[in-house]
Amino acid sequence: MLKDKIPTLILVCEELYAQEEAILEYWVHTNTVINVLTKHNIDMNVFKNDYAVKILDYYFGVVNQTKEIGDCPVMAAFLEMLKEHDISADELFDICTHARKSMISVAFDMGIASKELFRDISYVFDLNFKGVLQQYSNTIYKLEKQIEVELQENRKKDAVMFQQARLAQMGEMISNIAHQWRQPIAMISAIVQNTHMKYTLGKLESEFFNKSTDDVKKLLSQMSSTISDFQNFFQPNKEKAKFCVENSITETLDLIDFDLKKANIQLVRFPYVAGENVLGYPNEFAQTILNLFSNAKDALIENNEVQNRYIHVRSSVDNGRVTITIHDNAGGIPENILDKIFNPYFTTKEEGKGTGIGLYMSHQIIEKNMDGRLCATNETILENQVGAMFTISLKKC
Numbered sequence: 475m476l477k478d479k480i481p482t483l484i485l486v487c488e489e490l491y492a493q494e495e496a497i498l499e500y501w502v503h504t505n506t507v508i509n510v511l512t513k514h515n516i517d518m519n520v521f522k523n524d525y526a527v528k529i530l531d532y533y534f535g536v537v538n539q540t541k542e543i544g545d546c547p548v549m550a551a552f553l554e555m556l557k558e559h560d561i562s563a564d565e566l567f568d569i570c571t572h573a574r575k576s577m578i579s580v581a582f583d584m585g586i587a588s589k590e591l592f593r594d595i596s597y598v599f600d601l602n603f604k605g606v607l608q609q610y611s612n613t614i615y616k617l618e619k620q621i622e623v624e625l626q627e628n629r630k631k632d633a634v635m636f637q638q639a640r641l642a643q644m645g646e647m648i649s650n651i652a653h654q655w656r657q658p659i660a661m662i663s664a665i666v667q668n669t670h671m672k673y674t675l676g677k678l679e680s681e682f683f684n685k686s687t688d689d690v691k692k693l694l695s696q697m698s699s700t701i702s703d704f705q706n707f708f709q710p711n712k713e714k715a716k717f718c719v720e721n722s723i724t725e726t727l728d729l730i731d732f733d734l735k736k737a738n739i740q741l742v743r744f745p746y747v748a749g750e751n752v753l754g755y756p757n758e759f760a761q762t763i764l765n766l767f768s769n770a771k772d773a774l775i776e777n778n779e780v781q782n783r784y785i786h787v788r789s790s791v792d793n794g795r796v797t798i799t800i801h802d803n804a805g806g807i808p809e810n811i812l813d814k815i816f817n818p819y820f821t822t823k824e825e826g827k828g829t830g831i832g833l834y835m836s837h838q839i840i841e842k843n844m845d846g847r848l849c850a851t852n853e854t855i856l857e858n859q860v861g862a863m864f865t866i867s868l869k870k871c
């Protein structure tokens with residue numbers, strides 16, 4: 475029985491309870507408690523009236539056996555509130571232990587303090603505090619679970635989004651593949667026709683035949699390597715790898731060269747420091763570059779006031795970081811949307827043209843997966859023209 479364990483406290487319980495207000499005053503005005511409350515923006519009066527007083531009532535309820543240990547709804551609410559304010563277990567202990575100290579101080583003031591009374595007060599406190607800790611760790615555990623579930627859902631959403639973006643890019647790429655195939659197909663067709671003609675005329679010599687076969691083989695292997703390039707491009711990298719930023723940009727540009735030319739866009743690559751490596755996901759990085767180029771292209775096509783369409787690409791190395799900028803002269807991004815463009819599904823393009831995923835995905839790739847920075851600003855480019863400038867910065871390795 476609890477009451478057998480705390481005989482001294484039982485004797486003075488009513489007297490002490492009558493001084494509840496004094497205990498409260500000590501409790502809420504202790505420096506440690508004030509510090510924790512201020513640090514976490516908890517109003518002192520809310521703490522006192524909504525929680526502290528009820529917790530003391532509960533404490534005395536346990537002592538005079540009208541309440542069960544562990545059955546304290548206000549404690550649950552109190553813990554919930556602390557959790558919302560991100561209070562640590564240490565701080566929780568600081569707050570609670572001062573309730574006990576305050577009772578002891580009041581016992582002193584009343585002249586009823588004794589070693590036995592301290593022991594009894596602490597005994598009930600310890601019992602209660604164990605319960606509190608248990609509840610606290612349960613809520614933390616629940617919270618962690620909830621966070622874990624939300625994280626997983628976000629990861630799933632991202633995966634779907636990446637997939638959508640990849641499909642959209644693939645669509646764009648098809649025209650490039652078609653273009654890259656057109657020439658070898660035309661050549662193969664000419665070779666076949668020639669061979670056929672020579673054969674019908676009885677003029678097909680083995681030398682010509684062998685050369686034709688070789689040429690066709692070469693052209694076919696060229697076509698097949700185009701497919702491999704595109705396939706690699708769309709294969710997400712599983713592991714981080716060292717890769718050369720410049721090569722990656724060049725390879726990506728090769729894939730979309732045709733699209734840019736078709737849109738009359740002049741690509742200017744400023745002298746760059748070749749051979750700088752970074753650690754990350756080369757295919758994802760290439761997708762980011764592609765996103766930035768296709769946005770610049772869209773913006774340039776959209777703005778029909780621009781006479782000469784430009785995209786400037788620069789790279790530099792400074793302070794152990796590689797910086798790449800992609801800058802167009804399409805007029806820039808309106809200031810009021812500059813802080814929204816990296817949000818998922820944010821697009822200013824009409825339905826069917828924009829998904830709003832490109833920049834979100836690029837941002838995730840550079841900042842989350844590769845620990846770099848990606849930002850957008852509007853900068854003057856040629857002859858007082860303004861355009862969006864995207865800057866990627868990555869740690870050199």
Ligand SMILES: Nc1ncnc2c1ncn2[C@@H]1O[C@H](COP(=O)(O)OP(=O)(O)O)[C@@H](O)[C@H]1O
Pocket residue numbers: 765769770773802804806807815820821822823827828829830831832833834862
């Ligand atoms: N180079 C640019 N110039 C002007 N606006 C841009 C540029 N790049 C991106 N934006 C703006 O950012 C928005 C989001 O881009 P993005 O995430 O790639 O989605 P989407 O291209 O599908 O619209 C675009 O709709 C556009 O308003």
Ligand SMILES: [Mg+2]
Pocket residue numbers: 765768769830831832833
């Ligand atoms: Mg885009």
